[in-house]
Amino acid sequence: MRDLLVTSNLYLYYRTMRGLVKAVDDISFSLHKGETLAIIGESGCGKSSLAKAILRLLPRNTGLYKGSIFLENEDIAKLEESEFRKKVLWKKIAIVPQASMNALNPVLKIVDQVIEPLTVDGEVTRDVAEKNAVELFKYIGIPVEFLHRYPFELSGGMRQRVCIAMALIANPSIVILDEPTSALDVLTQANIMNLLKQLKKERNLSYIFITHDIALSSELADNVGVMYAGKLVEVSPADEFFNEPKHPYAKLLLSSVPVIRKESKLSTIPGTPPSLINPPPGCRFHPRCPYAVEKCRKEEPPIINIGSSITIRCWLYG
C-alpha cells in the first residue's frame, strides 16, 4: 500500500485571550492510497483544526505551525505560499465542509463557484470547465439546471452534493471530509454516504473522514484514528478497531454507542473534556481513565507501535 500522505509531528496552536490553544499537538499519521482514514473524537478535540493544519488554512491568531506533510514524498509544508496554493490546494487535496457551514458564496452562481479552481489560474478555459462541471453534476446526480441557480435556492442536501462536486472538479487524489453529514437528516445522510462510497471506488479517491459520529465512521473507514486533546491516541485498521479498541479512551467511546433495540446501559465517560489551553500533565486522558497509574500522571506516553499497523499513546502498552 503506497503512502500517499504522511504527516509528521504536525503542530497548530492558536493565540487567544485566555492563552495558547494547542489544537493540533504533535500529530503524525499516514494515509494510504485508495483508503479512508476516519478521525474520530469528541467536539473540541481539535479534529477540524487538523484539517486546517493539513490545508494550511491558518487564522490570523496562529501561535505555532510546524511539522512536515509529505504528499507523494514531497514535503508540502515547506512549499512557498503561492506554490502551495497553485499546486496543492484543491488540485491534490480538497475538502468537503460541514453541512451546516455556510460554504457557498451567496452572491455567486453555483457554476461560477464550481469552476473557479479550474479557470482562476488561466489553465482551463471557461467552456471546458463548464463542460466538466456539467458532467460531474450528472455523475453525482445533481440536476444540471442547478448550475445556474444561486445557493439560497437549493436545499441543504443538494448544497452538500454541490460541495462534493465542487471538491472533485480538479480531480484531487485526497478529499478531506469534515463532518460532511452532521447537519442533515438521516435519510439524506444515508444518500450522501452512499454517494461518497461510490465516488471513492469509481475514482480511486483517498478520504480523511473527520467525524464525531463513531457509527457513521465505521461505514467508510479503512483505518481509524482517535483524537483526544489535540493528540492522536490510537491509530489502527478499522476491523481491528471496531472489534477490539486498544486505548482506554477508544474503549469507552465504543461502549457509549447505543445499539438499536439492545437493552444495555449506556456508559459514559466520567469527567469533562480537557482544556486545550491547559491540558492535564502527563497523559492527557489520565483524569478520566479507569486504568490510570502514577506514571500516567507524570509522563506523557510516546507513540508506541503494536504490530505493524497499530500505533497507540498509552502506558498500558509500553
Add this chain to the structure above:
Amino acid sequence: MVQAEFFLSKIYNIAYYKSLLLSIIIILTLVSISIYAVMSMPYDVAVKTWNSIEHWEDSPRLALPSWVNFFVSAKLPETIVLDSRQRLGQIEKSTLYIDEMKNITFRASFEYSYEEFPSEIVLRLYVYNVVKSGVIFVYWAKPSGDVIELTRIAVDRSGSYLYYISLDRSLVERYVIRVESKLGRSPDYVMTPEIALFVKEDESMMSRSTVKALKGRYIFLISAIFFEKNAEMDFKLNIYGKVHGMFGTDDRRRDIALAIIWGTPLALSFGLTASLLITFAQMLIAAVCAWFGGVLDMAVQRLTEITMIIPFLPMLIMIAIFYKLDIWTLLLIIIALYTFSGGLKWYRSLFLSLKEAPYIEAARAYGASNARIILRYMIPRIIPTVIPTLVSSVPSFVFLEAALAILGVGGGLKVAPSWGRVLDDAVSAGALYKGYYHWIVFPSIMLVLTSIAFTLLGFTLDKVLNPRLREV
C-alpha cells in the same frame, strides 16, 4: 451574587478605558456650567439680556478676551467708564452762578496704563430742565499737559446728547495740523480720534508700527453754561477697550461669555432631549410593529420609506420660517421627522430576531399580555445595544441646532443665546475674512468638546456593552 460579580467586572472594564474618563470629565464640566448658568440667570432673563441693546451699552465691540493681555507685551486696554450719575471714576463737580448763567463743570480724571489705544470713545450728555439755549464745552488733557478742545455742543432742550468722539473727523483734522506744526510732519497712517487723544507725541507716533499710547493721568473736562437756575447735567464717558471678559465680545457689544455659558444648558438639553425622545419613540414603535406585524407593520414601513424622501432640512426650514417657530417648537417637529427615519428599520430588525427567542415564547405561553412582553422583555433586551447610539447621536443634534442657527432658522421672535447663534452672527458679520477669530473659536471649542465627549462615551460604551469583534 453572580450578577454583582458580572456587574463589577463590567465596571472594571469601563474604568479601564482612558477615553471614557476623559469624556466623563468633559460632560461633568458641561453639566456644572449648565447648573451655574441656570442658577445665576433664568432663561427668559438670559434671552432678554442677549437681545437687549441697552444692557451692553458699556461693553466694547469685538473685544478680545481679557486674558489675552498675559501673552502680549503691548497691553490692550480694558473699558473705562466715567459716569457722573453713578459716580464711576474720579469726578469733581463744581457749580458756579454768574448773573443768569449757571456754569456746571465736571472734572474727571483717570489713569491710563496701556500701550494700546482704545477701540472707541463715546460721550453721552444728559441735560435736565433746560428750555433756553446753552452750550457745553468738552476738553481733554493728556498727562503730558497737552490740552485738546474736543467740541462745543449747543443744547436747547432737555434730554440726552450723543457725541461720538470716534467719528469726529474735524477733531482728527485739527489734531493732525497740530502735530505737523509741533513735530514738523504728519504720521504716515490715517489718524483716528482714539489715537489722537492717547498718543505719545514724539517721533514714535509717525509710524503705525511704533506708535504707542501715553501712560499716565488723563483729565476730562466738561464745562456747561446754562441760563436756567434749575438746569442740571450728567455725563457718561465710555472709553471702550479692546479686551473684555473671558471670551471677548461680538459686534453688538455682547459678552460672548453669556452665550457660551447659557449655550451649554441649551445645547445639552436640546441634544439630550432629541436623542432620548427619538430613541425611545423609535424603540417603542419598532417593538410594536415587530410584535404585532400585519397592517400596522406595513403601514409604518411605508411611512418610513416616505420619510426618507421628505427632504428633512428644507422641510424644517419651511416650517420654521412660515410659522415663525422658535427652536423648542422646532425640536418637536425634528423629533417627529427623525423618529420615522432610517433608524426605525434597524430597531425593527433587532426586534424581529428577538421575537423568536424562546423566553418570549414562554412568556406568551404563560399568558403575558402584549404590552407586558413588549415593555418588560423585548425593550429591556435591546437597551444595551441602543445606549451607545443614543449617546453618540447627541452631538449631531447639537450641531443641528447650530446648523439651523447658521441658516438663520429657529430664531422665532427672540433669539436664544446659543453657540450656534454666536457662530451665525460671526459668519454673517464676516468674522472669517476680518479676522475676528475669537468670535468663532470659543463657541466652536464648546461644540467640539461636547461632540468629542459624547462620541467617545458612545464608542466606549459600545465596546463594553456590545463586544463584536474579538480583539486578538
Add this chain to the structure above:
Amino acid sequence: MSFITRQGASRAFKFLAIRTGTVAISLIIAVYLTIIVANLGGLLDQIKILEISDAVYERIRSDPRFAQYTAEERKMIAEEMIQVEIRRLGLDKPFIVRSFIYLRDALTLNLGRSFNLISNTGSREVRVIIFERLSPTILLFTSSQLIMFFATLFSGLYLSRHYGSKLDKTIVSLAPMSSIPGWFYGIFLIILFASVLKILPYGGMVDAPPPQDKLMYALSVLKHMVLPLTAVFISGFFIGVYGNRTYFLIFSMEDYVEMAKAKGLPPRLIERRYILRPALPPIITGLLLGLIGSWMGGIITERIFTWPGMGTLMYAAISTNDAPVIIGVATIYAFLLAVTVLALDVIYMIVDPRIRYG
C-alpha cells in the same frame, strides 16, 4: 451578469418596476406633505393670488383697449378678471381640491414665480432660478460622494487586511472626528487656508471675474472646490473607513471565505468576490443613508462657502423671506432624494441576487 438570461431580465425588470412605482408614490406623498405644510397658513393661496393679480394688472396695463377707462374702473375690471382667473384655476374650491391642484403643479415642476429673487437671466420663475443652481450643487455633491465612496471602500478593504496594525488602530481612534459635520470643518479650513495662509479662496465657485478660457475656468472651479471637498471629506472619511473595515472584517470571517481559501483561489480574487461582493448590500444601505444626510448637510456647507448652488439659494430665500423659492427648493430636494433612492435600488439589484428573488 445574471440577468442577461431572459428569466433574469424579466425578474430584474419586475423588481425595477415595483421599486420605481413605490418610490414614485413616496415622492408624490412627500411633495403633497410639503404642499400641505406650506399651505396650512394659506401661504400658497396668497402666493398664487399674488401671481394672478400681477399677471392681470400687467395685462391691463399693456393692453391699449383698457386705456380709455379711469383708474377706478380699471381696478374694478382687474378685480373681476382676477376672480374669473381664480375660478378658472379652481382656486375657490375647498382646501383639499386646491392642494391637489398645487400638487399637480409641483409634480410638473410648475413652481410659480418668486417674491424677490431673480435668476441670472432675469427671470423670476422659480423653476428657472432653481435649475440655474442645480448643476453647481450636483457637481460639488457628486464629486464629494464619489471620492468618499471609493476612498472609504478601498481604505476599509486595506485596513481589514491589516487588522490590528498601527494604522488600523490610528484610523479607528480618529473615527470620532466624524461626529463633527463637514461645514464646521469648513469654517476652520477657510480660516486657515483663506484668511491666514491666503492660498485658497474664501468661497464661491469661480474667480471673479471668471476666466474666459475654458481650461482656466475649469481650473478655477477646481481651485474653489478644494476646501469644500476637503471639509466634507475630513468629516465623513474616518467613520466611513471604520464602518467599511468592520463590515469587511465581519464578512471575511464567513465560512465561504475559508472555503475559497481552501479552493486555492488567489487572495485578491477572494477579496473581490468573496468579501467585497457579498458585503456590498449593507455598505450600499449605509451609503444611502449617508447620501441623504449629505444632501441636507450640503445646504449648510454651501452657505459657509457661498457655493452658488441650491443651498445658498435656500439661504438667500430664507433671508429675504421668499416663500415660493423656499417651497420650490424643498420640492426639488424631494425629487433629488427620490432619484438617489431609486439609483441605489438599481445598484442594490445588480449587486445582490437575493433581492431580485425576494
